[in-house]
Amino acid sequence: MNAVEFPLRLKRSWFGVKIGKKKFYLFVMISVSNLTKSYGAAPALKGISFEIKKGEFFGLLGPNGAGKTTTISIMSTLLEPDSGSVKIASFDLKSNPTDSKKIIGVVPQEIALYNELSAYDNLMFWGSLYNVSKSDLKSRIEETLKLFGLFDRRNDKVKTYSGGMKRRINIASALLHRPKVLFMDEPTVGIDPQSRNLIFEVVEKLHREGMTIVYTTHYMEEAERFCDRIAIIDSGTIIAQGTLDELKSLSKISETIVVSFSNFSEDLYQKISSEWAGVTRHENDVHFATSDVKKDLAAMVLKCSQLGLNISHIDIKKVNLETIFLSLTGKQLRD
Amino acid sequence: MLRLAFKDLKLFFAEKRSVMLTFAVPIALITLFAFAFGGVGQDKRKARPTRVVVADEDQTLASKKIIAELDSSKELEVSLIAGEQAESAVKKGDEAAVLVLHKGLSDSLDAGKKPPIEFKYDAAKEAEIGILQGALIGKLMSIVGGKSMEKSVIAQIDSENPNLDEATKKLIHQQVSKNLSSGETKKMADNFIKTTALVAEEETSPGLVQAVAGTAIMMLLFSVVSVGASMLDEKQEGTLKKLLYAPLHPNSILFGKMIYANVISMLQLSVMFLYAKVAFGLDIFSHLPALLLMIVATAFACSSFGVLLASIGKTRQQVQGLSTLIVLIMSCIGGSMIPTFIMPQFMQKISVFSVNYWGIQGFYDIFWRSLPLTDTTFLTRILVLVAIGTVMNLIALQMFKKNVLNIA
Numbered sequence: 001m002n003a004v005e006f007p008l009r010l011k012r013s014w015f016g017v018k019i020g021k022k023k024f025y026l027f028v029m030i031s032v033s034n035l036t037k038s039y040g041a042a043p044a045l046k047g048i049s050f051e052i053k054k055g056e057f058f059g060l061l062g063p064n065g066a067g068k069t070t071t072i073s074i075m076s077t078l079l080e081p082d083s084g085s086v087k088i089a090s091f092d093l094k095s096n097p098t099d100s101k102k103i104i105g106v107v108p109q110e111i112a113l114y115n116e117l118s119a120y121d122n123l124m125f126w127g128s129l130y131n132v133s134k135s136d137l138k139s140r141i142e143e144t145l146k147l148f149g150l151f152d153r154r155n156d157k158v159k160t161y162s163g164g165m166k167r168r169i170n171i172a173s174a175l176l177h178r179p180k181v182l183f184m185d186e187p188t189v190g191i192d193p194q195s196r197n198l199i200f201e202v203v204e205k206l207h208r209e210g211m212t213i214v215y216t217t218h219y220m221e222e223a224e225r226f227c228d229r230i231a232i233i234d235s236g237t238i239i240a241q242g243t244l245d246e247l248k249s250l251s252k253i254s255e256t257i258v259v260s261f262s263n264f265s266e267d268l269y270q271k272i273s274s275e276w277a278g279v280t281r282h283e284n285d286v287h288f289a290t291s292d293v294k295k296d297l298a299a300m301v302l303k304c305s306q307l308g309l310n311i312s313h314i315d316i317k318k319v320n321l322e323t324i325f326l327s328l329t330g331k332q333l334r335d
Numbered sequence: 336m337l338r339l340a341f342k343d344l345k346l347f348f349a350e351k352r353s354v355m356l357t358f359a360v361p362i363a364l365i366t367l368f369a370f371a372f373g374g375v376g377q378d379k380r381k382a383r384p385t386r387v388v389v390a391d392e393d394q395t396l397a398s399k400k401i402i403a404e405l406d407s408s409k410e411l412e413v414s415l416i417a418g419e420q421a422e423s424a425v426k427k428g429d430e431a432a433v434l435v436l437h438k439g440l441s442d443s444l445d446a447g448k449k450p451p452i453e454f455k456y457d458a459a460k461e462a463e464i465g466i467l468q469g470a471l472i473g474k475l476m477s478i479v480g481g482k483s484m485e486k487s488v489i490a491q492i493d494s495e496n497p498n499l500d501e502a503t504k505k506l507i508h509q510q511v512s513k514n515l516s517s518g519e520t521k522k523m524a525d526n527f528i529k530t531t532a533l534v535a536e537e538e539t540s541p542g543l544v545q546a547v548a549g550t551a552i553m554m555l556l557f558s559v560v561s562v563g564a565s566m567l568d569e570k571q572e573g574t575l576k577k578l579l580y581a582p583l584h585p586n587s588i589l590f591g592k593m594i595y596a597n598v599i600s601m602l603q604l605s606v607m608f609l610y611a612k613v614a615f616g617l618d619i620f621s622h623l624p625a626l627l628l629m630i631v632a633t634a635f636a637c638s639s640f641g642v643l644l645a646s647i648g649k650t651r652q653q654v655q656g657l658s659t660l661i662v663l664i665m666s667c668i669g670g671s672m673i674p675t676f677i678m679p680q681f682m683q684k685i686s687v688f689s690v691n692y693w694g695i696q697g698f699y700d701i702f703w704r705s706l707p708l709t710d711t712t713f714l715t716r717i718l719v720l721v722a723i724g725t726v727m728n729l730i731a732l733q734m735f736k737k738n739v740l741n742i743a
Contacts, residue, residue: 078579101582108580112573129581173577 029054029181029212030075035084037070044070046236047084052214052229057207059227060216061325067236068216069109069185075214076106076183088181102130105179109186111166115159119150119169122158123176130177137176144172147205149198164195171199181212188222200225220321230321234329247324256323257288257297259304260313271307276300280326289327386680387471388414390421390435397441404478411474425457425533427712428696428704431676432456432467434475451529458532458541460676472528541703543615548698549671551607552633552691555600556665559641560658562596566645566735567654589642589735593728596641600634622701625708629701632720633694639727640690646734665689670696693719 030052037045045067052058062068073079075086077097086093091100113122120141127137145151148168158166171187184203188196203226207213217223223230224244231241240250261268264284273279278289290296293316304311317323387405391398406413416424421433437451444450452475456464489508493499499507566589569575578588608626611617619626644661648654666672668682669691675683686692697716700706706713 076580078576098582098584101580104580106577106580108573108577110573110576112577114574126577126581129578129583131582 027054028052029056029089030058030214031085031087032071032075033085033087035071035074035086036082037067037074037079038082043236045074045081048233048236048238049084050231050238050241052212054212055207055210057213057215057226057228059223059230060214060233061223061230061321062233063329066233068233070236071233072106072183072185072214072216076104077101102177103180105174105177105182107171107174107182107184107187109189111163111170113158113166113169113173116157118155118157119145119161120154122169123173126173127176132177140176140178144175147202148172162192162195164191167191168195168198171202175206179211181214182206184213184215186217187215188217188219220325224321232325232328240328244321247321247328248319250324250328255290255293255319256317257290257293257300258282258315258317259286259288259300259311260284261286261304262310262312264309268307268309272304272309275303275307278327287323287326289323385410385467385471386412386414387467388416388421388424388430388433390416390418390433392418392438393436393440395441397444398436401436401440401475401478405471405474408474411471422455422533425455426704427706427710428457428699429712430457431460432464434471453529453531455531455533460541460674475528541699543611543617544699544702545670545674545695547607547611547615547617548695549666549674549691551604552637552669552694553662553666553671554607555603555634555637556640556662556690557658558603559596559600559638560644560654560662562592562599562638562641564641564645564648564651564654564658566592566642567648567651571651585736586732589646589732592645593638593642596638597634600638601630604630604634617702622705625701625706625713626698628708628717629694629697632717632724633690633697635724636690636694636720636727639724639731643727643731643734646731646738649738665691668692669694690720690723693723 028051032051033049034047035045035049036043036047048067048071060068060071070079074081075088075093077093077100080094088100089103091103093100114125117125123141123144124137127141128134132140141154142151145154148171150165150168150172153161153165158169161169167187171184174182187203188199191199200222203213203215207226213226215223215226227244229241229243230247231238232247233239240247242250261284264286269281269286272286273281276288280287280289288296288300297314297316301311301314389402389405391402402413402415405411416430416433418435421430421435424430425433433455435453435455437453439451454468454471456467458464489511492507492511493504566575569578575588579585608617608619608630612619640661641658644654644658648657666689668686669675669689670686671691675686675692675695678686693716697713697720700710700713700716708714
């Protein structure tokens with residue numbers, strides 16, 4: 001029998017029930033309905049809709065230009081949609097943007113800090129914009145700097161920090177007003193492993209404490225590790241959404257056959273990709289997405305032989321978000 | 336090597352801003368300076384007529400004839416002003432000098448007495464006065480001086496030599512007339528026409544006021560550009576976007592910049608005038624209320640210019656290129672580089688379109704003309720500066736919404 005947990009401390013918990021390893025969230029925190037947005041004649045969003053529950057960790061995945069940043073920008077009140085609506089908690093973003101802003105925190109992709117100011121002064125400034133009392137702000141800054149391992153460097157100018165340290169301060173500055181919803185746009189791009197691990201720890205802590213997090217990333221392992229649910233967006237449309245298991249079942253593939261060739265060439269790759277659906281090239285390896293590895297492996301080996309390709313190595317990989325994404329969109333995530 | 340040079344040339348001509356700064360800005364400045372120094376826009380074979388303002392208090396045929404003769408001269412161009420306005424026009428800096436034909440001019444000429452003609456001038460405008468005096472006095476002497484002097488000298492000779500025969504008298508009269516019309520009269524000009532400096536020659540040098548006010552305003556304009564351009568830095572570095580995530584009204588971001596620019600501007604002007612006090616003895620404390628008011632108004636107008644530029648430009652580089660051009664033009668036509676009163680008339684007319692003009696004239700009002708705080712001329716300059724600042728801020732607000740906030 002599965003254990004059932006009911007959260008008793010509402011302030012510091014996720015708002016749902018846990019049955020075994022599965023979490024069920026109860027209350028809707030963000031509701032996005034029929035959102036459209038165009039830049040001139042080019043449509044960026046073509047009527048997307050989704051809901052994010054309170055305390056949920058929601059991933060938004062898609063290649064460059066898919067509409068992720070536009071969606072985040074609208075949800076964080078930076079952009080107005082052409083049509084459709086967004087509600088965060090009980091606030092409609094269009095009619096009540098100021099109250100909505102008070103409960104959201106945004107970690108932008110770029111490091112948006114004042115380099116000539118110290119980390120402490122940066123946090124003091126960004127925190128003061130949310131009307132946090134000075135004494136509360138001071139104690140929160142101290143707490144946050146310790147959390148991110150930068151308390152000892154608090155009085156140093158940000159320009160003297162490494163990229164990873166700046167990223168940590170960038171995230172810290174979005175947390176000082178204790179937001180209920182946190183938007184994180186590629187928060188770990190281009191940083192050292194130490195900073196990345198620290199950020200992961202903080203993100204997991206925030207999630208455990210019940211914060212609703214909307215996360216965009218190119219790193220599949222991050223999405224697989226953190227996200228309760230994932231929406232895959234491509235060309236302004238959500239093409240799939242659900243838990244990782246739900247997406248796996250949607251994609252109709254289970255494994256990937258990774259083949260290396262001793263006589264690989266562009267011409268041979270073109271031949272094989274015209275003969276076989278779901279083939280992608282990764283340097284000199286070719287990936288075959290398949291829902292039935294036993295059946296497809298034999299056929300693939302035969303086809304390669306007929307085309308004159310000499311196989312030097314074969315590997316079978318279990319399905320992951322990368323292959324699901326490829327299967328659903330026909331593109332790689334970094335396209 | 337040649338390929339490298341060709342690549343750089345190609346890059347240079349592809350960058351419109353560099354091309355503008357290299358060619359268009361110097362051409363524009365050369366043109367402006369040429370106009371400002373009066374070397375352009377006139378027939379080079381003929382001297383440009385010097386404008387002379389005349390107040391005719393006598394209103395007789397004789398006075399009107401003098402005015403008509405002055406006006407018919409190729410060297411002079413007469414403008415009339417009412418007698419009661421003549422003095423205040425000079426005191427307020429509207430005119431550099433006024434020639435006043437006092438009541439009794441006609442009678443004095445008939446009686447062979449010294450004519451009641453007064454040349455009232457602003458001693459701050461020495462260069463302009465020199466040109467005007469040179470053109471005016473000689474002509475005036477040739478019109479009225481000769482006749483008056485001739486009558487006076489002949490009458491004196493006749494009265495002192497009553498026994499001379501008619502033939503000798505006639506010979507002497509002819510010789511006197513000949514001598515007095517030969518140009519020698521110019522030497523007597525100083526005694527013949529009364530000259531009055533209307534603005535008291537205090538210890539403050541007008542050159543010092545010009546140097547401090549002109550330079551301070553020009554440098555202030557350069558400074559506020561960088562203050563305004565910090566908005567574009569925020570845009571480029573992503574902090575503007577982050578500010579927009581916060582629960583602030585977007586306009587408050589611009590208002591914050593305006594306050595910052597105003598504070599820096601007031602501080603800069605105050606430091607400049609304090610320096611002028613310490614280094615050159617400019618008496619700032621005797622005029623403190625008016626000075627503070629003018630500093631606030633000038634800072635407001637100048638800072639709004641910086642904010643406007645920041646809201647028009649899309650990158651810092653674009654703003655810097657544009658601002659260098661505009662600040663130099665405004666400083667040139669507004670009197671920061673060359674005092675406006677030595678510029679040709681049409682340049683003086685367009686100088687009112689620069690912030691520099693109103694600021695510099697305001698500081699002249701305080702330190703040179705000693706106008707009281709309540710004087711309408713001084714208050715008008717304050718109002719114009721405030722109006723310039725308000726209009727530029729309103730335009731900046733609109734442009735900010737259109738250019739800067741459109742960051743997605």
